[in-house]
Amino acid sequence: MKRIVVRYESGASSVALMEDGRLAEFFVEQPAEGERAGNIYKGKVVNVLPGMQAAFVDIGLRKNAFLYIDDLLPVHLEKKPKVKPSITELVREGQEILVQVRKEPLGTKGARVTTHFTLPGRWLVLLPHADYVAVSRKIESEPERARLKQIGMQIKPPEDGIIIRTVAENECQESLQKDMAILSDIWASLVRRADVAEAPALLYRDLGMIPRLVRDLFSDSVEELIIDDGRSADEIGAQICAMAPELQDRVKVYEGPEPVLSHYGIEEQLERAYKRKIWLENGAYLVIDPTEALTVIDVNTGKYTGTVDLEQTVFETNMEAAEEIARLLRLRDMGGMVIVDFIDMAEEKHRRLVTDKLETCMKKDRTKVQVVGWTKLGLVEITRKKVRPALDELLTETCSCCGGTGRAPIKHRPGHA
Incomplete structure (x- = not known):
């Protein structure tokens, strides 16, 4: 339910x-x-950096937005050049340009922007200038995927693309056409406003x-x-x-x-999910340590002793941990790199079943997530797209005493006054 x-x-x-x-x-x-991810702006290029293949764009926020060359090149594979040109061939200082925020400003970094626009609707996502049709991977029925793709080819505007969302499964063509008409009108109105707007200007807000x-x-x-x-x-x-x-x-x-x-x-559930130590139902526990570069998760057997042998006990602990880790990544909205230190297992089939469990449980996640696999040191690498600040940045603040380390300084050390 x-x-x-x-x-x-x-x-x-x-x-x-x-x-x-x-x-x-x-x-x-x-x-x-308010969230800015998804907003479309008419911005002005203020700096072009050939050494970074990037440009900074003034879109009216406190910090200039970052535009990488891959977000300037055509989104369609057939139109992409085999060799990347210099970014100076694509934009120049003072140029006005339409961009969309793909990643919120985080910490000292400004927003990440792109020229690969997406306009989400109920059933579809319109991709101006993309010229292709894609169907959500979460729709697994091949006949249904083929039906939706055929509808998509019929209703998409020339030279534009669409993504057919998961909720469109078994939906009729009329509903998809209505959604397409609404999104096309929004884009046409946005382009008209861009012609007369003075940069920097917000043209579209989700x-x-x-x-x-x-x-x-x-x-x-x-x-x-x-x-x-x-x-x-x-x-x-x-x-x-x-x-x-x-x-x-x-x-x-x-x-x-x-x-x-x-x-x-x-x-109550939220408070429990944000503790550093997370207890599992079988008595095992996780320790979660976010850092600036990545998040580290350690799996421990804790109070769980099992009933058969050590290998089976470890395997059962890791399987339950995999399910909870997938839930916590989604709930806490953790993005970037995640390293999981599962308990060492001797059997290769158990390692494979643990990663299979992770991948299965992560299918519920609406954010793009990938289980990269096991490293030579026996750790599991996971990447999860980071669009906005993690939830803990909104719900918590850095401790003034420990400075975010989780450890307070000793006030009176032995041998010191």
Whole structure:
């Protein structure tokens, strides 16, 4: 059973996706900030760096955005040059250019931008100038993939591309055509505004967090959407009525005496998921240490002693750990490189089953994630696309005492006054 729980607050609104009673995804939006990933700007090139094959673009934010040459070259493989030209052949200082934010500003770094535009809709994603049709890999039925691809070829604009989303599985051609018409109108309107706008200028903003997540998450597999604010429930209900009227009765207003996140056990689960030591159901535990470059996860047997032999005990621990790691990567929205130190296993088939378990559990993740495999040192490498700051950066702050190390200095050392 899937349930979406929405909390509206003046300080920060949040959305929780629950699967069979367990917290699977959690999102927070600060009204003063808002997400910029997906926004399209008319910017001005302020600096071109041939040595880095990159340029910096002023899009009106505090820091200039970073544009790499791969995000300038044509997205279609057939149109890409065999040898990359110098970026000075593609852009120049002072040039005005349309770009889309693909990665939020993080720390001291500005936003990462691209000229490979994507406009998401309910069933489709429009890719201006891409000229191809792709079907979500999560749709596994080959006949259905072929049907959707054929529809996509019929409805896509000339020279543009589309991605058919997972939720479009078994959807009729009429629904996909309506979505295509809406997205095409949005792009045409954006281009018209770009012709007269003075850089830097925001030309397109994706939906706010809550309407966007309703669009992306709410489907027939979600049994109910709980909102703790009546007025907002009406707005979301109107969105769903236009998007999927048959699901409108699944929107419900929460009116209980305690906060909605407490009522559904979300706060408790969230607090447990963000501890450094995470206990597994069998008594084993994980230790998670985020660093600036990567995240390290250590697996330990803890209280679990098994019943057969050491190899079986270790294997069972690693299998349960693999499932929990996949859930935590998604829930904590950890991005970049992840290194997992599973407990050493003697049998190769057990190592293969552990990575298979990771890959299977990670299919639920909407963010691109890849299990790279085992290193020579017996560690598992994972990469997960990083688009925005991890959730812990929004929910926690660096300790003023330990400076983020997790260890406080000793105030009175032996032999010192």
